[in-house]
Amino acid sequence: MYLNCKTYFSYRYGTFSTEELVKEGVEAGATALALTNINNTADMWDFYEHCTSAGIKPLLGAEIRNGDELLYILIAKNNAGTLTINRFLTRHLQEAQPFPQRAVISPDAFVIYPLGSIDPIELKDHELIGVQPAEVTRLFSMHTASYPTKFVIRQPVTFKNKKGYNLHRILRAVDKNIILSKQTDEHRASPNETIFPPSYLLHAFKQYPQIVTNTLRIIDACSYQVDFREDKNKKVFTSSANDDRILLEKLALDGMRNRFGDHNKEAEERVRKELQIIDKLSFNAYFLITWDVIRYAQSRGFFYVGRGSGANSIVAYCLQITDVNPIDLDLYFERFLNPYRASPPDFDIDFSWQDRDEVIDYIFKRYGRDHVALLGMFSTFQYNAILRELAKVFGLPKDEVDAISANPDAILNEDQIQRYILFYGSMLQNFPNHLSIHPGGMLISEEPIYQYTALEMPPKGFATTQIDMFGAEKVGLYKLDILSQRGLGHIKEAIKLVRQNKNITIDIHDVERLKKDEKVAEQIRKADTIGCFYIESPAMRQLLKKLRCDDYITLVAASSIIRPGVAQSGMMRQYIYRFHHPNDFEYLHPKMKELLEETYGVMVYQEDVIKVAHHFAGLDMGEADVLRRAMSGKYRGRKEFERIRDKFFLNCKEFGYSDDLTKEVWRQIESFGGYSFSKAHSASFAVESYQSLFLKTYYPMEFMVAVINNFGGFYSTELYFHELKRTGAHVHAPCVNNSDELTDIHGNEVYIGFIHIKSLEKESVLHILEERSRHGKYAQLQDFIQRTDIGPEQLNILIRVGALRFTGKNKKELLWEANFLQKRVRKHASGSSSLFPAKPFQFKLPELHHTALEDALDEIELLGFPLCHVFDLVDADTSLYINAKQVPEHLGGQVDILCYYITEKPVRTIKGQLMYFGTFIDSNGDWVDTVHFPDKAIKQRLTGKGFYHIRGKVVEEFGVYSVEVEWIEKKGFKGI
Incomplete structure (x- = not known):
């Protein structure tokens, strides 16, 4: 019917x-x-x-x-x-x-x-x-x-009823981007x-x-035969399942001898144990496909990091899928695979953002477009966007739309309409809005992929499923994550620049050597990590100092406890305290000491959830893994989760644990589980951090240029150029004779790339570079105009940013001459170099003064930052303030310090009040960290980039100093 x-x-x-x-x-x-x-x-x-x-x-x-x-x-x-x-x-x-x-x-x-x-x-x-x-x-x-x-x-x-019909009408109006009164019968369904x-x-x-x-x-x-429990991934890599088993065993044992030598009994035992389970669970093809992707990436010289739960596997380590040694880190094998697990382990393979698409294209071509697809996901309607969309549908004027978006409790002119918006908006919450693309998931199926889903073709150009990760897993398809990140681009580019600039070849994959390097260890101790993957944020740098981190194991732990779940549960502070006072605390229970002694009784990793759920609460391994997945948001079976939670509490009661103990253990699981990493995941990140640290330690100029050219990191481009100058590099403004699209380094000389100039069109840049490559450097302004035929607006931008300073004339002179020459020379310009270049015009101009301040203001407008020492521009006497290095001398006292804004982090207190953590630099380029509690944060807001006079109390926690702000005042620029 x-x-x-x-x-x-x-x-x-x-x-x-x-x-x-x-x-x-x-x-x-x-x-x-x-x-x-x-x-x-x-x-x-x-x-x-x-x-x-x-x-x-x-x-x-x-x-x-x-x-x-x-x-x-x-x-x-x-x-x-x-x-x-x-x-x-x-x-x-x-x-x-x-x-x-x-x-x-x-x-x-x-x-x-x-x-x-x-x-x-x-x-x-x-x-x-x-x-x-x-x-x-x-x-x-x-x-x-x-x-x-x-x-x-x-x-x-x-729809269900009249309210459902009204919601349908609203959805159709949103889709058509019209108000309800403009809707016709063609736009909507019949009311019946x-x-x-x-x-x-x-x-x-x-x-x-x-x-x-x-x-x-x-x-x-109509009848369908569907076995959700059957694995639908590609079943064989070679010609048969048995050949897959033989090939994987050969590759794993060869890799083991390469990684561990010929006589490591412990490694061999673990490899063989894993191979047995991999074969028993029919995951041989999954490992071989991942190995094949890595082999292709290696053949193309692509940098990658293998992580996810698969990094717990020694077989993955031996296949060079990961660089994480699970024996050294005592990685929990059951987090990787256990006999209760129906799905393959996660392999998250990170590639440079520049290389990822080629890897994806290889997978499509290698395994066939009828069997491969990117994984879809659903973008959903969320509160603020819903309010705006519904306000438009009901025809509210823009000021009222803005008002209801900023404050849904505001009283609008049409109270009834406001009630409609809020009522139907609540119904619309979390509705799917449109198909999107999962950040990295790919499916490779045995049967044609159309057996399970239709595919669409987003602008990126790769076929994408209409089902999401949960739908794929339900039917028995499990993703392989092919991800991209800027950090690998930093590493790849830095190695290339070192080779070009210093003629030195670096083996960045010799991770064991990097871990033992004392200069690298000192770099971590100082938290001098700007530009280094995952460890450059203000919070991470503070944590490194608090832990006095200078070794790999501590860095692995830091990569996990920095996550919001551990921090918000209060366990990050507990971990730091216990790290410094290992004999000055008690474990919740002897069993917890047995399970979590390595992390001082604190659940730091996802593996800890499994260990505690299994060994402390008596859940079987499958249930423990479901609990871990549910906490991390990768499981949708709410009823199954509730059953496991009830069993957790029931088992604990039967074991004789007190209710308070059980509740506290559950609280710790629940509060941090959704944001925690697996230990292998943290270890993989730490490997990449060490690679970045090594390059920053020994080749800081090339490394910072690589960071700048990959446009990735926690901070603004301005700060990375600031760091680059601190390495001793001479940073020059863009120049039409020396700059390229990206930033260049030659010796200690760095020329900013054209890409950083705001409003400069890419077409203009490419034409300037192509003409220079064909016919040599530009001789003077007239030669540049004649050969490039550049428009007046684009030319003015280049002059104002200093890109024609090679002429020896100041900007005002160049702007005056450019205005004349563009009218005179362009009449005869061919857009390229002529056989007999025209003799340059000679000008007699009055003396046109140009100041360094004017240069700085032009640079701020066109680059986003000045190239001079930024504190040369502040309208204040810097000698009246202390600097960052003097802050510890005033512990407990009040200080006045002049700072330049870098970033801020808003957080909510337990009471829901808004406060901030600020990050600044002083006139020496050293860091100043500030705390803005709610009462001060409301009255005296930070208003973005610029100089601030900060007055506050110096406080200290685990050797890290910061200023609790009592009063701030923004300072201006000279001459403005």
Whole structure:
């Protein structure tokens, strides 16, 4: 009966969640439902599972539309039908072609056309006509008896009731970007698209029993065989599963001898143990595919970091998928794989942002476009965006839209409208809004990927699934994460620059040597880590100092306890205290000491959740892993999670633990689990941090240029140029004769790249560089204008930023001459160098003065920062203030310090009040850290870049000093 049901995955149209649709069907007495979302099969498998659990027969399909025009409904007869529907959707969605008026599709799927859209005589065996109850009267004039098997009941289901209909109308207005009063019938569904009871439908068609019979026949004809427990990933890498086992064993043992030598019994025992479990769980192909991706990356000279739970594996270490030695770090093997685990381990492979797309392209070509896809995810409606969208739909003026967005409790001119906005906005919260792309997930399936999902083609140009990670895992597909990050770009670029600038080749993969380097250890102790991956933020630098970190193990711990969950639970401070006072605390319980002695009784890693849940609370390994996944947001089975939580407390009671003890252990699990890393994950990050640290320690100029050229890091470009100057580099403004698109280094001389000049067009830059490459450097202003034919606005930008200072003339002279020359020379310019260049014009100008302050102001406007010492510009006497190095001398006392703003971090207190942590530099370039408590933060806000006179009390925690701000005043620039 219900052959045309939609959920909210009919984006900006449907109003049911998948579970709510099935629940509504149960309450109405339906025995079967067909899911037919608009051009979409995103929640197909959730629907299938919910229906099966509820005792309703699921039918799987899609509603095909071109814009607002309904063409037909597709319903799969069987598994081959789901594949053909998904393939049909994919072909038209990826090619951005309109769907055909007649469905060209195999007989494994039924095609149901709206009444009146096609003559019954034209229908093929698998094609039908759907009739709505409201359309029954139209049948009187049709010869239905001549086509007894071709008509079926089609009751569309889009919303539950009047409120649902109103929400649907709002969604359609949002989609069309119109106000409700402009909406037409074509834009929206009919108000009767609800689940009527079966008795109502039977009564509506009482004069046409054959149509009822046809409908039931169609329902009976549909059947699917789906085993969610079966792994759907590519099953073999070679020609057979046995060959995979043999190849993986050979590669792992060869890699073990390379990593550990020929006589390491412990390593060999662990390798063989892992290989047995990998084979038993049928994950050989998964490891070999990951190894194959790494092998390709190595052949192309790409830098990468392998992390995720797979980094717990010694086999992964031996295959060079990761550089994390699980024996050295005592990594918890069961976090990687255990006999209870149904899904493969996570392999997160980070590549440089410049290399990632080529790796993805290789995977598509290596394993076939019918079997590979990027993983989709759903962008959802969230509170602030909802308020703005709904305010526009209801036609509120912009000032009222801004008011309701800033303060939803504000009293608007139309109180009733405000109530509508807030009411329907709450209904819309977390609705899917549109398909997005998972940050790195890829699927490689054994069967064609269309068996499980349709694919779309986002602007990035790689096929992307309509299902998300949870839908993929439900059906038995598990992702391989191919990620990108700027930190690897820093490393790759720095090594290239060192080779070019110093003719030195660096083996950055000799991580064991880097860990033992004393200069690198000193660099960590000083927290001199600006530009280094994951350890450059103010909070991380403070933590390194508090832990007196100078070794790999401590850095691994720091990478995890800096995460919000550990910090917010209060356990980060506990860890630091216990680190400094190892004999001055008590463990919660002897069992907790046994499990967490390495981390002083603090749960720091995801593995700790598994250990505590299994060994302390008696959960089996599978349940412990579900708990860990649920805490990290990677599990959607709420009922299963609640069952495990109840078992946790019940087991603890049976073990005789006090209620207070059990509650505290659970609190610690719950408070940090959602943000914690696996230990292997932290260890992988720490490896990359060491690589960055080594380059920064020994080749600081090249490293900082590499950071600048990769546009990645915690801080602004200004700070990285500040750090570059502190290394002794001579940083020059852009120059048309010496600069390239990116920043260059030659010896100690650095020329800022054209890319940093605001409003300078890329086309202009490329033309300047191409002309210079072909015909040599520019001789003077007239030569530059004649050869580049550059427009006046672009030329003025280059002059003001100092890019033509090689002429020996100041900016005012150049601007005056440029105005004349562009009118005179461009009449005869060919846009390139001529055989006999014109003799340059000579000008007699009055003396035009230009000051260093004017240069600095031009640089601030065009580059975002000045190239001079920034404190030369402050309108204040710097001698009246103490500097950062003097702060410890005033512990407990009040200080006045003049600072330049770098960044701030807002946080909420336990009471929900807003406070800030500030980061500044003083006139010597040294760091000043400030704390702005709520009472001061409200009255005296930081207002972004500039100079601040800060007065406050000096405080200290674990050897790290900061200033608790009592009063601030912003200082201006000289001459402004």
